Amino acid sequence: MYRIKKQDFSKIIDELIKTGNRIISYSNNGNDFKRINSSNELSINSNFKPSKLSLKEIVFPKTEPLFYYKRTNDNVELKDIKFDSEKTIIIGAKPCDAKAFSTISKVFNWDYKDNFFNSKYENTIIIGLKCDYKDEYCFCNEVGLSQSSKEGSDIFIELDGDDYFIYILSEKGKNLFQPFMSYLIEEIKESKVDDIDKIIDLNKVRTWITDNFDSNFWYSISQECLGCGKCAFICPTCHCFDIVDENYTYFEGRRMKNWDACQFGKFTLHASGHNPRDIQAKRYRQRIAHKFKYYFDKFDELLCTGCGRCSRECPVSINIFDVIKEINAK
Amino acid sequence: MDNIYKPTIAKIIEIIDETPDTRTFKLELQDPEYKKNFTFKAGQFAEYSVFGEGECTFCIASSPTRTDYIECSFKQAGKVTNALRKLNIGDVIGFRGPYGNHFPLEEMKNKDVLFIAGGIGLAPVRCLIWNVLDLRDQFNNVTIIYGARSVSDLVYKRELNEWQNRKDIKTVITVDPGGETSDWKGEIGFVPSIVEKVNPDSKNCIAIVCGPPIMIKYTMPILTKIGFNDESIITTLENRMKCGLGKCGRCNIGSVYVCKDGPVFTYKELKQLPQEY
Amino acid sequence: MNNLYNIAKDLFSTNKVDLIIGYKSIDSKRTKPIFVSSNEDVDHLVFNEYSLNNLSVYLTRKDIKKYNKIGILAKGCDIRAIVQLINENQIEREKILIISKKCNGVVKDFGLEYNEENIAEKCKSCKVRTPKVFDLMIDSEEEKKLPEPTISSRVNELDSMTPEERFEFWRNEFSKCIRCYACRQACPLCYCERCIVDKNIPDWIESSPTQRANFSWNLIRAFHLSGRCIGCGECERVCPVDIPLSLLNAKMGIVTFKEFNYATGMEIGEPTLVGNYSNEDNEDFIK
Numbered sequence: 001m002y003r004i005k006k007q008d009f010s011k012i013i014d015e016l017i018k019t020g021n022r023i024i025s026y027s028n029n030g031n032d033f034k035r036i037n038s039s040n041e042l043s044i045n046s047n048f049k050p051s052k053l054s055l056k057e058i059v060f061p062k063t064e065p066l067f068y069y070k071r072t073n074d075n076v077e078l079k080d081i082k083f084d085s086e087k088t089i090i091i092g093a094k095p096c097d098a099k100a101f102s103t104i105s106k107v108f109n110w111d112y113k114d115n116f117f118n119s120k121y122e123n124t125i126i127i128g129l130k131c132d133y134k135d136e137y138c139f140c141n142e143v144g145l146s147q148s149s150k151e152g153s154d155i156f157i158e159l160d161g162d163d164y165f166i167y168i169l170s171e172k173g174k175n176l177f178q179p180f181m182s183y184l185i186e187e188i189k190e191s192k193v194d195d196i197d198k199i200i201d202l203n204k205v206r207t208w209i210t211d212n213f214d215s216n217f218w219y220s221i222s223q224e225c226l227g228c229g230k231c232a233f234i235c236p237t238c239h240c241f242d243i244v245d246e247n248y249t250y251f252e253g254r255r256m257k258n259w260d261a262c263q264f265g266k267f268t269l270h271a272s273g274h275n276p277r278d279i280q281a282k283r284y285r286q287r288i289a290h291k292f293k294y295y296f297d298k299f300d301e302l303l304c305t306g307c308g309r310c311s312r313e314c315p316v317s318i319n320i321f322d323v324i325k326e327i328n329a330k
Numbered sequence: 331m332d333n334i335y336k337p338t339i340a341k342i343i344e345i346i347d348e349t350p351d352t353r354t355f356k357l358e359l360q361d362p363e364y365k366k367n368f369t370f371k372a373g374q375f376a377e378y379s380v381f382g383e384g385e386c387t388f389c390i391a392s393s394p395t396r397t398d399y400i401e402c403s404f405k406q407a408g409k410v411t412n413a414l415r416k417l418n419i420g421d422v423i424g425f426r427g428p429y430g431n432h433f434p435l436e437e438m439k440n441k442d443v444l445f446i447a448g449g450i451g452l453a454p455v456r457c458l459i460w461n462v463l464d465l466r467d468q469f470n471n472v473t474i475i476y477g478a479r480s481v482s483d484l485v486y487k488r489e490l491n492e493w494q495n496r497k498d499i500k501t502v503i504t505v506d507p508g509g510e511t512s513d514w515k516g517e518i519g520f521v522p523s524i525v526e527k528v529n530p531d532s533k534n535c536i537a538i539v540c541g542p543p544i545m546i547k548y549t550m551p552i553l554t555k556i557g558f559n560d561e562s563i564i565t566t567l568e569n570r571m572k573c574g575l576g577k578c579g580r581c582n583i584g585s586v587y588v589c590k591d592g593p594v595f596t597y598k599e600l601k602q603l604p605q606e607y
Numbered sequence: 608m609n610n611l612y613n614i615a616k617d618l619f620s621t622n623k624v625d626l627i628i629g630y631k632s633i634d635s636k637r638t639k640p641i642f643v644s645s646n647e648d649v650d651h652l653v654f655n656e657y658s659l660n661n662l663s664v665y666l667t668r669k670d671i672k673k674y675n676k677i678g679i680l681a682k683g684c685d686i687r688a689i690v691q692l693i694n695e696n697q698i699e700r701e702k703i704l705i706i707s708k709k710c711n712g713v714v715k716d717f718g719l720e721y722n723e724e725n726i727a728e729k730c731k732s733c734k735v736r737t738p739k740v741f742d743l744m745i746d747s748e749e750e751k752k753l754p755e756p757t758i759s760s761r762v763n764e765l766d767s768m769t770p771e772e773r774f775e776f777w778r779n780e781f782s783k784c785i786r787c788y789a790c791r792q793a794c795p796l797c798y799c800e801r802c803i804v805d806k807n808i809p810d811w812i813e814s815s816p817t818q819r820a821n822f823s824w825n826l827i828r829a830f831h832l833s834g835r836c837i838g839c840g841e842c843e844r845v846c847p848v849d850i851p852l853s854l855l856n857a858k859m860g861i862v863t864f865k866e867f868n869y870a871t872g873m874e875i876g877e878p879t880l881v882g883n884y885s886n887e888d889n890e891d892f893i894k
Binding site for chain 2 (some may be wrong): 054066067069071074075076078080081107108110111112113114115116118119214239240241242243245247253255257260262267268269270271272274276277279286289290293294296298303
């Protein structure tokens with residue numbers, strides 16, 4: 001644990017920019033994030049609401065090529081993509097966003113390793129920031145996190161007057177700050193244990209989801225759902241994707257990996273016309289069940305970090321925390 | 331770093347039209363190193379690409395005991411299968427695989443084996459049939475019950491004849507009532523009712539079932555009636571799959587990814603899944 | 608008393624409707640759609656400056672269509688969508704009971720205080736604040752004066768750009784698109800069973816959120832809505848990356864009015880713009 005003056009932290013950031021690192025910081029109002037070119041553009045504010053789009057774009061872009069193909073007379077040449085290796089540092093990630101990275105890393109690495117994800121994730125350093133924002137849509141404490149949760153962060157910052165209090169949590173974080181140790185003053189601070197007042201019994205929710213697959217609840221809770229993909233696309237843990245081919249000319253093209261969502265009507269449509277999830281109620285059931293039961297059964301992690309984005313941004317104001325509360329009350 | 335989404339190249343060396351809408355490709359892997367090391371087990375599937383159109387999932391229909399070539403059979407249904415039909419001998423496609431789990435060949439040894447298939451559902455089962463026939467003496471009685479809507483919808487016709495002429499297996503071919511031709515010498519009736527008529531001995535027998543959902547729906551209760559328990563009935567599930575690697579979420583049913591934990595499931599495992607496939 | 612509660616209660620008790628689609632308060636500055644099928648939930652219904660959703664989007668849904676008589680809370684802009692859906696033969700007039708009120712505008716987005724600064728842009732130039740098509744009118748406040756609209760100045764700004772500058776403007780905006788299709792799903796006039804972007808034989812519009820495909824998608828949607836968009840602005844409100852979709856719709860509306868003297872969804876029975884032709888149609892733009 002270390003203390004560092006804000007201006008010294010800025011000096012470190014400028015030095016990192018100079019040595020070719022890509023620094024991602026939130027914009028002035030916290031609504032979105034961007035690459036910054038100097039520490040003057042840094043925006044470290046613990047009162048920001050979670051940004052509209054999540055940070056997953058950095059390791060799992062909305063579209064990316066998998067390989068190029070070129071058809072010749074009687075053959076096809078496949079050209080490889082060079083894996084991304086740009087060193088990226090995200091500054092000021094909320095606990096709900098930082099945790100999401102390690103959560104989705106599990107699905108991208110079980111058995112087969114998705115190196116499109118890994119090459120970006122391995123080269124990304126996440127500097128988390130203790131969060132002081134809470135509204136009625138947040139429920140990070142219900143899913144095992146809290147406003148000072150350090151899970152998923154390589155380095156964690158707490159604001160302390162004119163200083164930052166820094167925790168260096170991983171090898172990556174240690175190596176990053178190695179050349180700058182002179183700026184850091186070692187200090188032990190007593191960690192205040194967060195008040196984690198939980199009202200949801202996640203085991204109970206899981207059991208109810210298992211036992212009530214055909215319940216009318218799924219219909220009544222999602223009747224107003226429009227079936228767009230907004231919730232899945234802005235969610236930091238949703239990771240479903242589509243693979244399509246795109247041609248430049250008759251002979252050449254590339255295969256793309258794009259964001260996809262189980263909420264779309266045609267997500268499970270077979271070429272034969274059969275659609276196992278043919279009404280929105282079934283698709284919404286999949287969203288809740290996947291996040292709170294299936295992913296947990298498979299990877300021991302919830303596929304939700306309680307950031308509340310989906311609820312804030314839903315065009316018809318469906319609130320995922322309300323859904324879980326209703327299940328919990330059954 | 332490996333690119334798990336990149337296919338290897340396969341050339342079409344033979345085309346067989348099974349029915350008006352079903353075609354079989356015989357493929358040869360073009361990368362000699364890859365071809366030498368390529369193995370798979372019966373029941374696994376692969377992703378076949380037409381570059382420029384997309385990728386499609388079919389089981390590998392040839393037996394793992396025959397390694398010079400790979401066969402797949404597909405029905406014309408959507409974008410990629412339409413594009414596959416336009417290809418000729420000598421054209422190349424992409425091949426990614428083998429993926430998924432496989433039929434429990436080892437557990438079937440020294441037991442009776444009952445194959446039940448309907449329509450194009452014979453394709454994944456055919457792979458296992460040849461696998462068993464190539465190792466015939468490791469299995470006891472082998473029975474094949476296969477049916478299709480009509481005579482022209484029967485796939486692998488040349489092999490059906492071969493199986494019928496063999497003395498070491500019992501083969502029963504049927505067509506749906508109304509699908510017979512005037513010179514049809516086989517059975518007439520829906521597959522489930524023919525299974526009931528044949529009444530195979532369920533003691534020490536493993537049943538492999540594959541076909542359209544409705545055929546499976548009516549066959550399972552009959553097998554249970556005859557005395558098969560849920561762990562001795564095995565099926566392979568067709569589901570919309572994309573990556574084949576357990577990541578894209580398309581084939582996710584409950585806590586299971588059909589492309590990784592399947593497509594081969596026992597009836598017992600199938601019953602435990604949420605009923606949405 | 609013609610307040611919402613009494614009207615709704617009366618409709619159910621006299622069996623005039625078997626479903627009411629309305630709004631329910633979530634907190635002081637947000638509402639959500641609610642489907643009320645009996646007297647039990649009638650007291651949840653509200654209709655205020657935070658009733659942003661265009662509920663007519665539900666009228667073309669299969670599970671809603673099976674009801675015999677549907678009451679729907681609709682602002683003037685929403686009613687234009689209902690009228691257009693009737694004119695396009697998507698719903699039957701007799702099955703719908705339109706419950707409306709004199710509207711003093713809604714907020715730009717949930718969570719904002721209702722005041723002059725936060726009134727939605729569409730409300731400032733609204734011509735149907737007192738709707739002309741409706742079945743029941745709820746008591747409401749007198750019409751307030753709303754601020755001057757700015758949409759036409761924004762459209763003029765775009766119009767005054769050179770084609771290259773305009774292209775650059777939209778290239779920049781569309782590159783943000785993530786193809787979530789929230790705009791399409793929230794739009795009451797986007798009711799195609801299988802949207803052009805979901806068709807893949809042939810692949811009319813590429814599905815990847817690349818610049819070129821996003822251009823195709825957003826432009827094809829603008830084209831398919833020409834003469835059909837009623838300017839409710841839901842598409843822009845729901846867009847997660849704040850693409851100014853209303854500018855496109857506003858420009859379309861201006862052109863269709865200028866060239867064809869046609870404003871979408873004003874009169875039941877009016878022939879649709881692109882669904883009809885007459886020999887007197889203006890052709891001077893065909894060179």
